[in-house]
Amino acid sequence: MMDLAPLWLSAKLALVTTLILVVLGAPLSWWLSQNRSRWQAVVQAVVAMPIVLPPTVLGFYLLIVLGPQGAIGSWWVQLSGESLTFSFAGLVIASCVYSLPFAVQPMQNAFESLSRSHLEAAWTLGASKLDAFFSVAVPLSVRGFISAAVLCFAHTLGEFGVVLMVGGNIPGETRVVSIAIFDQVETLNYAAAHRLSLVLIVFAFITLFAMFLINRRWQSR
Amino acid sequence: MSYIDLKHAIQKGDFRLEIDTEIPAIGITGVFGESGSGKTTLLRCIAGLDAPDKPVPAVHERRIGYVFQEPQLFPHLDVRKNIEFGMRRNPDAKDTVAEVAKRLEVDKLLDRSTRDLSGGEAQRVSIARVLCQSPRLILMDEPLSALDERRRNEVLPFLDRLHAETAVPIIYVSHNIDEICRLSDHLLVLDNGRIVAEGSLRDTLTRIDVPALAGRNAGAVIDVMQVRHDSEYDLTLFEFSGGELWVPGRHDSSTQRLRVSANDVSLSRSRAESSTILNILPAVITETAAESASTVLLRLSLGEDVLVARITRRSLQALELKVGDTVYAQIKSVTVRR
Numbered sequence: 001m002m003d004l005a006p007l008w009l010s011a012k013l014a015l016v017t018t019l020i021l022v023v024l025g026a027p028l029s030w031w032l033s034q035n036r037s038r039w040q041a042v043v044q045a046v047v048a049m050p051i052v053l054p055p056t057v058l059g060f061y062l063l064i065v066l067g068p069q070g071a072i073g074s075w076w077v078q079l080s081g082e083s084l085t086f087s088f089a090g091l092v093i094a095s096c097v098y099s100l101p102f103a104v105q106p107m108q109n110a111f112e113s114l115s116r117s118h119l120e121a122a123w124t125l126g127a128s129k130l131d132a133f134f135s136v137a138v139p140l141s142v143r144g145f146i147s148a149a150v151l152c153f154a155h156t157l158g159e160f161g162v163v164l165m166v167g168g169n170i171p172g173e174t175r176v177v178s179i180a181i182f183d184q185v186e187t188l189n190y191a192a193a194h195r196l197s198l199v200l201i202v203f204a205f206i207t208l209f210a211m212f213l214i215n216r217r218w219q220s221r
Numbered sequence: 222m223s224y225i226d227l228k229h230a231i232q233k234g235d236f237r238l239e240i241d242t243e244i245p246a247i248g249i250t251g252v253f254g255e256s257g258s259g260k261t262t263l264l265r266c267i268a269g270l271d272a273p274d275k276p277v278p279a280v281h282e283r284r285i286g287y288v289f290q291e292p293q294l295f296p297h298l299d300v301r302k303n304i305e306f307g308m309r310r311n312p313d314a315k316d317t318v319a320e321v322a323k324r325l326e327v328d329k330l331l332d333r334s335t336r337d338l339s340g341g342e343a344q345r346v347s348i349a350r351v352l353c354q355s356p357r358l359i360l361m362d363e364p365l366s367a368l369d370e371r372r373r374n375e376v377l378p379f380l381d382r383l384h385a386e387t388a389v390p391i392i393y394v395s396h397n398i399d400e401i402c403r404l405s406d407h408l409l410v411l412d413n414g415r416i417v418a419e420g421s422l423r424d425t426l427t428r429i430d431v432p433a434l435a436g437r438n439a440g441a442v443i444d445v446m447q448v449r450h451d452s453e454y455d456l457t458l459f460e461f462s463g464g465e466l467w468v469p470g471r472h473d474s475s476t477q478r479l480r481v482s483a484n485d486v487s488l489s490r491s492r493a494e495s496s497t498i499l500n501i502l503p504a505v506i507t508e509t510a511a512e513s514a515s516t517v518l519l520r521l522s523l524g525e526d527v528l529v530a531r532i533t534r535r536s537l538q539a540l541e542l543k544v545g546d547t548v549y550a551q552i553k554s555v556t557v558r559r
Contacts, residue, residue, distance in 0.1 A: 117293045120270050123280040124287035125354055126310030131281070135306075139297040 006180035021103035033111035059165025110144020251405030286356030307354025341375025439483035463523025486530035
């Protein structure tokens with residue numbers, strides 16, 4: 001009998017993270033795509049850092065910031081009376097930081113490949129900048145949004161190091177599938193580890209395959 | 222008559238645009254100049270797309286329609302939604318999509334995807350889109366230059382009609398003197414970011430002292446009235462303030478705009494008795510200007526109209542032509558513009 005709770009928790013974490021990152025990442029990606037100042041390069045570099053940093057480094061600092069003594073953690077404790085670390089909410093914040101580049105880069109690429117003339121046409125037709133963003137830029141960048149969502153979801157599903165540092169291993173709260181697999185392997189329960197791993201492998205393949213298929217269909221249009 | 226103020230100054234790298242003038246708030250003002258003369262920059266300044274600082278009012282509050290070189294239709298919307306785009310954003314827009322679409326003969330295309338349009342159709346849809354927003358001013362930035370000859374003729378007649386029917390002033394930018402002659406009433410000539418000539422089309426086009434209007438651009442336009450058609454030889458007789466002109470073929474409308482290129486006008490001191498040229502008219506030389514080492518441009522007045530002739534400097538000296546002389550202008554051919 002397979003313990004489904006970690007799978008479910010992983011899916012929930014990935015879904016919440018994806019939603020937050022696509023919504024909050026879109027304006028950030030837009031700003032990055034339209035801006036050519038020195039600040040743009042700085043922000044661009046910061047956003048990309050989770051790609052190169054070991055998850056342990058990221059997790060270590062998140063643990064400090066989110067901890068009860070940390071800048072965000074202490075504020076959260078005052079607000080809700082609970083600790084952010086070793087909680088689902090803490091995991092969501094950590095995942096958002098960790099997966100940020102995977103949301104921003106596809107959306108930014110899509111926004112950059114937009115023809116500026118389409119935006120200018122929209123403005124001269126009476127659309128404000130905000131209106132043109134939603135009525136022209138977003139619909140013409142759907143592919144970027146889909147890529148961002150898929151990559152975010154898949155990447156969050158696969159995270160391990162950051163979760164271990166920030167969330168620990170609390171069943172039903174922070175025990176996501178990657179942690180569960182690690183657990184099973186440690187206790188030499190290979191059969192259970194196989195089952196969970198296989199589910200992940202199949203899922204990863206299907207998601208990526210679907211994404212490339214969608215992308216190809218779009219290109220040929 | 223009311224006027225539109227054009228006051229724009231902008232620096233772009235080495236290039237500086239500095240315009241300070243006014244144009245009639247009616248009809249089409251042509252803006253002519255070579256590429257790099259600042260035509261597009263001027264339009265972008267007027268629209269608020271290029272501004273030294275934050276444009277005030279913002280682009281979307283100006284109600285200035287902009288027809289781009291490429292139609293710039295939104296690929297995620299069908300033709301109808303494209304045309305509605307500007308209308309929805311201008312609460313006092315009064316035309317309906319159906320009316321405007323019919324005027325530009327895109328009413329059969331309304332449910333199509335923009336991908337399935339020819340270049341000419343797409344440009345007509347973009348013009349319909351601009352008309353539907355009820356703009357106070359329409360800017361057209363070489364709307365025909367991306368089209369080949371055949372596609373161009375899918376759009377030009379509609380521009381003629383727009384000219385005749387709409388009360389909205391239009392600024393039409395082009396480096397093509399034929400389009401300018403055909404469409405505009407008023408003309409601005411730009412060179413290196415400055416206005417080098419401006420005024421009514423008739424008077425400005427014939428400025429022989431402006432280098433931008435020399436070479437293949439030198440010539441004149443004459444607005445003529447049809448008198449009759451001679452069916453035996455298939456010639457049409459037109460009259461204008463300077464006399465009468467025979468033009469091959471039958472022409473439908475009673476008024477026409479004829480373009481006479483400077484190369485098609487030659488001069489003689491006396492009226493040639495036997496000549497193959499049908500149109501020989503007396504004219505007075507009002508101005509001469511050296512064009513190159515070998516050629517001279519002459520400005521001629523015929524009644525209230527003006528012609529430009531290109532002759533060799535050698536002929537000028539041989540015939541001892543000078544300002545004030547009466548000569549006979551032999552017009553070899555004319556182009557019917559509308």
